[in-house]
Amino acid sequence: MCRMQVKRLKKVTLWRLGSLLTMLFGFTQFQQLTELKPFQLxxxxxxxxxxxxxxxQREIIQKPQIDSIFSRLDQSLSIYSPTSLISRFNQSATGVETDMHLRQVVQKSLAIFNETAGVFDITVHPLVNAWGFGTEKVTxxxxxxTIKSLLACVGSEKLRLNQNWLRKTVPCTRIDVNGIAQGYSVDVIANYLEKHGIRxxxxxxxxxxxxxxxxxxxxxPMSIGIETPTKNEFESASIQTVIEVNQGAVTTSGNYRKYRQVGPNRISHIINPKTGYTSQxxxxxxxxxxxxxxxxDGYDNALLAMGLSQALAFLKHHQNLDAYFIYQKSNGAITDTATAGFYKFMR
Amino acid sequence: MTALAGLAVVGSSAWAKPVAKADVIRLGMIGTGARGAGLATLIQKMPGIELVACCDNIPEHLQKGMSLAKKGAKAYTDYRKLLDDKSIDAVIIATPLYLHYPMAVAALQAGKHVYLEKSMTYDIPQAIDLVKKVRESNLIFQVGYQYRYYGLYHRVKEVIDQNWLGKITHFECQYNRNSNWRFPVSDPKLERAINWRMHREYCGGPLSELCAHEIDVVNFMLNAHPTKVVGLGGINYWKDGRDTFDNIRTVYDYPNGVKASVTSVLSNAYNGYSIRILGDKATVEILRDKAFIYAESTNNAKGTVDGVTGATLAVTTQGKGVELKFGEPGEEKLEPTTYALQDFFSCIKTKKQPISNVETGRDGSISIHMGNAAADTETVQFWKPEYAA
Structure with missing residues (x-):
């Protein structure tokens, strides 16, 4: 009994001390926070x-530092630069030694390839080119x-990532990480900010x-607007809905801005890596x-390609992801829906 | 019956010559100057069309026309003689503006289908009367506004119909060049015959000979004609004996307050030919053979949030023009006039009045004359109800 009281007393004292410290620390933290100013790049x-x-409180990072990170990313991941590491992989018959950026992007891409049963596939590059969404101009x-012959080069199972080496089992395999590299770049920049103590x-x-x-x-809280899809490639969009997120990433993949108009038909930029045809x-x-x-970023493309019902079923088994969909009902009306988790963030 | 009819068809085609004569359109060209010769060159490549007669009173023009005509074609210096030839189905009239009306009327009276170069008539009464004459004739009558047949303009119209530009409030049209707009003359006696564009006796100057296309484009895009016009013009740069304006600026008012400025300046060639269509969402700029679309920036949308997530917006679409694509990928781009001529010949066969017809031609010509009258008199000119009877 006596022992218990002592123990309890200790606990109370500790609690009091703790709350006092918290108050003190909290006060200084509050003082610091109110001095924070926005810096924009x-x-x-x-x-x-x-x-x-x-x-x-002060300027920590400047534009040249950010631009230098982007240029480093381009040297590694840009299919538009003929001398980038990814371009050298595409030109080579067997493979290349990777750098950190290419390795991390390919590693995640292969994981998403497996997780989505091949819906997301970075080896779709030759098909992307053939359909006119790549680096080559096609009329x-x-x-x-042509599609049949290109399909022989497609399929991430033809890639081997072993430590520092990325190899291909078929010489004509080419990769295009445009569906995921932007998200990766965002992470690289965010991690850079955090490394500099930015919270x-x-x-x-x-x-x-x-x-x-x-x-x-x-x-x-910071608010993020989700774009209302536009009818054409140039129109700047208005905001469909607004979410507030304390921490995490939000990315969007849309069928509305990237397409080819061939006669009366819009050709979607989403290509089914299994059939070789664009999917709508x-x-x-x-x-x-x-x-x-x-x-x-890796999953937004895959979910877009899956279609609504398959995407919702997929998300049931992937609790780490939440998603918001804008879609066209069979009667032509545009509407939206989201996973239960996503609604919590809507303002 | 069916079997017999089938046999008859097989029989006739088996004995027929490679090209059935009934399918060939026999064409006469009245006026074989620069424009007429250009049309004749295009016609040479068109199957089923035979240029069998040319007419011009300037010998070197006639010679040029004949060199582009079918072997054995006939040469005339008097267009009435050409019209007397019963074997001719249709004529193209590419003469100075003041000759359009008498020649077109005579051609209709002679039972010929007519392709009349723009602009349609020298004055307003002629435009109104020509509509009547065409209606009575039962013949195909097309006015040479080839841009109505050009995929580029169809694409612009489609984009407007899909509301890409939002509410359209203004058109800004210019047809500028930095030259005296004169053609070389081999014999001083031919000066006025060749450089007829310098004289109001023969035409309406830059408005009827250059801006006519743009006025027609605005009418076409709006499916309307202007209700009134103001204008100023002058001869302030090329003081070389001409009496047509060397600069003119007009503003046409259309239904719902839409305004179209139409300008021609002969002392500056920057963006020579251009039409800008101003909407509250975007601008389209039409040049000779391409068009660009410029979105209005909507920073106000972003003001309410800290960031926006959306499908990647290509950087070229922000503040810069996006080229408006038209036609099928890989499709050969032909001179717009080719499409206009193709349609004229197909209208003759299908007996349908063309898209650029005597009524759209009348609206164009009346608009031009209103613009010139506004500048001549420095007063507002109004569209009169009797114009579109």
């Missing part, structure tokens, strides 16, 4: 725009014989976002929330 990278906002549509930020590259903390001096379903855009932008 914007520019062009990866064929699109980027915008970074971080909250800090006609591929015929079935409150938003990083956006071409509509792919990672966010942490709150915005200051208002001390309110009711989904107009998919917004995915995940811990990392590379994960969100």
């Amino acid at each position: 914007t520019g062009l990278a990866q064929g699109t725009t980027y915008a970074i906002t971080y909250y800090s 006609t549509l591929p015929d079935s014989a 409150n930020y938003m990083v956006e590259v071409g509509g792919e976002i990672r966010v942490k903390g709150r915005k200051y001096p208002q001390n309110t 379903n009711e989904l107009i855009s998919v917004t995915v929330m995940a811990h990392d932008a590379i994960i969100a």
